[in-house]
Amino acid sequence: MQRFEGKYAIATGGTDGITKESIIYMGREGLSGAIIAGRNEKRGIKAAEEIKNLTGCECYYVQTDVSKPEDIVNLFKVAKMKFPTIHILINGAGVCPSMPIEAVDAQEWDRVMNTNLRSMHLCILEALKFMKPQNYGKIINISSAAGRIGGTESSIAYAASKGGMITATKCYAKEYGVYNINVNGICPGAIRTNMISNFNYTSAPENLIKQIIPLGRLGKVEDCSGVIAFLASNDSDYITGCSIDVNGGVFMN
Numbered sequence: 001m002q003r004f005e006g007k008y009a010i011a012t013g014g015t016d017g018i019t020k021e022s023i024i025y026m027g028r029e030g031l032s033g034a035i036i037a038g039r040n041e042k043r044g045i046k047a048a049e050e051i052k053n054l055t056g057c058e059c060y061y062v063q064t065d066v067s068k069p070e071d072i073v074n075l076f077k078v079a080k081m082k083f084p085t086i087h088i089l090i091n092g093a094g095v096c097p098s099m100p101i102e103a104v105d106a107q108e109w110d111r112v113m114n115t116n117l118r119s120m121h122l123c124i125l126e127a128l129k130f131m132k133p134q135n136y137g138k139i140i141n142i143s144s145a146a147g148r149i150g151g152t153e154s155s156i157a158y159a160a161s162k163g164g165m166i167t168a169t170k171c172y173a174k175e176y177g178v179y180n181i182n183v184n185g186i187c188p189g190a191i192r193t194n195m196i197s198n199f200n201y202t203s204a205p206e207n208l209i210k211q212i213i214p215l216g217r218l219g220k221v222e223d224c225s226g227v228i229a230f231l232a233s234n235d236s237d238y239i240t241g242c243s244i245d246v247n248g249g250v251f252m253n
């Protein structure tokens, strides 16, 4: 019996990067079904096909803008039609703008908060409708090292949204442990994905990277996917409210 056999997952941001890789990882370990949610239909359909072909997991794409509450409600409505239930929720959708503090006006603040932080809360509210009655759930919130130590190139709104995710993770964990629902997170450092492709440190010279990152390199999506799968599996049944640092040692909690 594989670790994720009989398990069904929803992953926001699952059309790309870290979150897509984590669904592939779990698919290879028997995940029965997954819904990946994102804004770009073409990329989403392609990603769902790729996941299906690589792993055999029954995977669907649902077009979703997580900053829109009605899209989140629709996402879980589709899940209810496609799958018997939902066991795993990965909150992976996020935007990471780079801009000075004084450029972050009310509109920009709300845009980032609604996409990164409010969406996590609204997805969890929907997921609880499945998880509480079945007395089982695994929720993984993808935060960031920026949420612990402040961003370097990422904006203040990004860092604050990710800090909010770390704190909220503990609140959900306290409240829903009694329903056998584990709520955890990861705090990636610099991981090579589209999100940070324009950031200066992705092209920093190797000797500088080696000075800054104890493990001597930027991260890969594969550095995160196994950790996410661990938190989504029964191997982490006695862990809740925790956010695991996946940052090459840049920041040690």
Ligand SMILES: NC(=O)c1ccc[n+]([C@@H]2O[C@H](COP(=O)([O-])OP(=O)(O)OC[C@H]3O[C@@H](n4cnc5c(N)ncnc54)[C@H](O)[C@@H]3O)[C@@H](O)[C@H]2O)c1
Pocket: 012, 013, 014, 015, 016, 017, 018, 019, 037, 038, 039, 040, 064, 065, 066, 067, 091, 092, 093, 094, 095, 096, 115, 142, 143, 144, 145, 187, 188, 189, 190, 191, 192, 193, 194, 195, 196
């Ligand atoms: N790459 C890094 O260095 C790094 C570091 C720390 C944290 N993270 C976090 O990891 C998560 C995954 O990011 P990634 O690095 O894989 O980047 P990515 O750009 O590959 O993935 C982010 C996904 O979120 C989606 N998204 C953005 N806004 C959305 C919206 N309104 N509705 C629906 N989907 C939306 C994007 O389309 C994309 O699919 C993010 O939450 C990010 O903040 C990444």
